[in-house]
Amino acid sequence: MQTQTGDALIERIRTHPAHDKIMGEAANDLLxxxxxxxxxxxxxRLLHSGEEVVVGVASWLLSELAELAAPMMAELPALLSSPVRNTRYSAITVALENADERHGPVIAQVLNLCLDPDSAIRYKMLEFLTDASLEQLEAGRSCLPPGQVKELVEWLILQDGEEPDLAGIVIRLEAGDPVTRLFAAAAAASLSGEEDTDLLEHAAMVEEEAIRSFAQERLERLREGDQR
Structure with missing residues (x-):
């Protein structure tokens, strides 16, 4: 551990928010x-700098650290509510990697980002909904107020049981509102395997680009796995 080097890199990032090259090099070295x-x-020191670009760099660093970012979970509420897309995007990754049953309010905040109008955030939420553990979803559900998101989280949890609603997933993909389609696509991805990609193929035909591109990426992963 080189504290002096790390401190110098943090200061370099903090004092050069408008210099992309310096910021990029320093961020990689700090990682x-x-x-x-x-x-x-x-x-x-970066997260509380007051500079959105600097906060975004710190958020990205946390997202790259997997479980090493766990001590910074208390910072997530502010990052998840940031007006900057990249900061919210990175914070979702941190939550997926580190949140557990103790972090119900944070997970609920993440789940509410299903309502975010930004397509990049909606894509990231598809990853979260698909890859989150049942324990994470249940912890978030318990902290959500009554409403559409809570109802859809409860529905998604039920798809993890012995009798998932396969027909209901297709119906939601074809006729649901944008938020409902998001959850249906996550269910489709969770239930698809190398030998059964029908649900994901339905999702890949949805008009919304975030869902379509997510489903296509997951299909490619399954096909690559089938080739190995």
């Missing part, structure tokens, strides 16, 4: 320091 043991808690 290496963090992997080598530089305390992740020091990223608070």
């Amino acid at each position: 290496s320091e963090l992997y080598a043991g530089y305390p992740v808690e020091n990223l608070a």
Whole structure:
């Protein structure tokens, strides 16, 4: 752990928010320091800098650290509510990697991003809904207020049972509103395998680009796995 080096990199990022090359090089070097043991808690100096670009870099660093970002979970509510798309995007990754049953309010905040109008965030939410554990979904559900998102989370949880609603998934993909289609696509991805891609193929025909591209990517993954 090279504290001096890490501190210098943080200062470099903090004082050069408008210089893309310096920021990029320093961020990559700082990521290496963090992997080598530089305390992740020091990223608070970037997260609280007041500069949206700097906060975005810190959010990206956390998203690259997987479970090493766990000590910074208290920072997620602010990141998830950021007006900057990339910051919200990275924060979703951090939540997926680190949130557990203790973080119900944070997971609920993530789940509400299904209502985000930004297509990139909606794509990221498809990843979250598909890859989140049942425990994460249940923790988030318990902290959601009554409404569409809570009802859809409850429906998605039920698809993990012995008798998923396959026909209902197709109906929701074809005739649901945008948020409902998002959950249906996540269910389709969760239930699809190398030998049964029918649900994902339905999702790949949805008009909404975020859902269509997500489904196509998952289909490609399954086909690549089938070739190995």
